[in-house]
Amino acid sequence: MCNIELTEDEKDCLQELMNVAYGSATAAITEIFDAFAKLSIPTIKIIDALYLKDYLSHELNFKEEHFVASQQINGPLNGENMFIINKKSAANMSIKFGFSDDEISNEDICDITLEITNILSSSTISKLAEDIKTNVSFSAPTIKTISSINQLNNLFISNYKKVIIISTKLEFDDLNIHAELFILTTDNSILFIKEKLNKILDEL
Amino acid sequence: MKILVTDDSKMARKMVIKTLQDAINNINYEVLEAQNGEESLNLYKEHKPNIVFMDLTMPVMDGFEALKRIKEFDNSAKVIVISADIQKQAMDRVRELGALNFVKKPIDLKKMQQILVNLIS
Numbered sequence: 001m002c003n004i005e006l007t008e009d010e011k012d013c014l015q016e017l018m019n020v021a022y023g024s025a026t027a028a029i030t031e032i033f034d035a036f037a038k039l040s041i042p043t044i045k046i047i048d049a050l051y052l053k054d055y056l057s058h059e060l061n062f063k064e065e066h067f068v069a070s071q072q073i074n075g076p077l078n079g080e081n082m083f084i085i086n087k088k089s090a091a092n093m094s095i096k097f098g099f100s101d102d103e104i105s106n107e108d109i110c111d112i113t114l115e116i117t118n119i120l121s122s123s124t125i126s127k128l129a130e131d132i133k134t135n136v137s138f139s140a141p142t143i144k145t146i147s148s149i150n151q152l153n154n155l156f157i158s159n160y161k162k163v164i165i166i167s168t169k170l171e172f173d174d175l176n177i178h179a180e181l182f183i184l185t186t187d188n189s190i191l192f193i194k195e196k197l198n199k200i201l202d203e204l
Numbered sequence: 205m206k207i208l209v210t211d212d213s214k215m216a217r218k219m220v221i222k223t224l225q226d227a228i229n230n231i232n233y234e235v236l237e238a239q240n241g242e243e244s245l246n247l248y249k250e251h252k253p254n255i256v257f258m259d260l261t262m263p264v265m266d267g268f269e270a271l272k273r274i275k276e277f278d279n280s281a282k283v284i285v286i287s288a289d290i291q292k293q294a295m296d297r298v299r300e301l302g303a304l305n306f307v308k309k310p311i312d313l314k315k316m317q318q319i320l321v322n323l324i325s
Contacts (some may be wrong), residue, residue, distance in 0.1 A: 023309065
């Protein structure tokens with residue numbers, strides 16, 4: 001196994017690229033909502049894929065129902081976007097789209113969450129891909145509801161040894177919408193990203 | 205001339221400093237670096253830099269608060285916000301707080317030159 005760790009400088013560089021990428025994506029979302037969103041500093045971690053569920057379980061409160069929307073990323077930057085939002089936030093997001101409280105169905109909420117995931121995830125990754133000079137393509141996002149971490153069947157758990165987790169929070173304080181975007185990449189992608197980050201760092 | 209660059213990312217600070225180097229000719233300048241808004245405010249009070257480049261999303265004290273407090277300390281402070289948070293509301297807020305300009309990250313050479321020309325002239 002090659003060295004799948006990031007040095008402090010590499011981590012800082014990736015965090016900064018993600019900050020810029022996520023900023024662009026969030027601006028697109030806030031235009032849709034016409035509301036101010038708070039950006040969090042992206043957190044970058046590389047963990048054993050076996051511990052992914054433990055990690056998510058610790059980060060999110062799975063006592064309540066969550067919508068999990070996933071989208072595959074294909075290309076040298078290979079992996080998965082995972083947008084996780086609790087049901088209350090997802091419902092608030094739907095109300096902001098013009099639905100009234102009593103007419104929202106789970107299907108509507110899923111549709112809206114998928115759309116937001118698509119915009120947020122693909123804008124973020126497209127910007128990151130542009131900055132590290134590569135190309136990516138996306139599969140259509142899929143969504144499911146889970147009320148326990150054990151219901152999360154993620155392909156990374158079985159297919160990869162390590163995952164890089166880039167997590168950011170999307171918070172619309174006024175609307176009571178809180179969500180997290182996780183970007184999970186494969187072992188080979190981590191090495192690809194390292195190479196690109198070092199190229200950027202060498203040029204500074 | 206003293207220039208204060210504020211960003212929690214070392215890489216982001218380096219990028220601003222490199223663009224500064226490329227943009228500045230024949231002017232002696234000193235660069236000060238701050239990792240968050242609080243450090244920036246303290247360095248501002250101590251050194252009174254001619255220009256401050258300020259990120260928004262930072263730990264300890266964010267750029268909005270730092271900008272507000274620097275302007276309270278010195279109403280003539282020249283603060284340029286450089287941020288990935290390009291939401292209209294964020295831009296409006298920093299302008300209300302007295303920022304001289306709002307630049308989308310990463311700042312490019314042309315924008316840096318424009319800013320410096322405006323400030324120096």
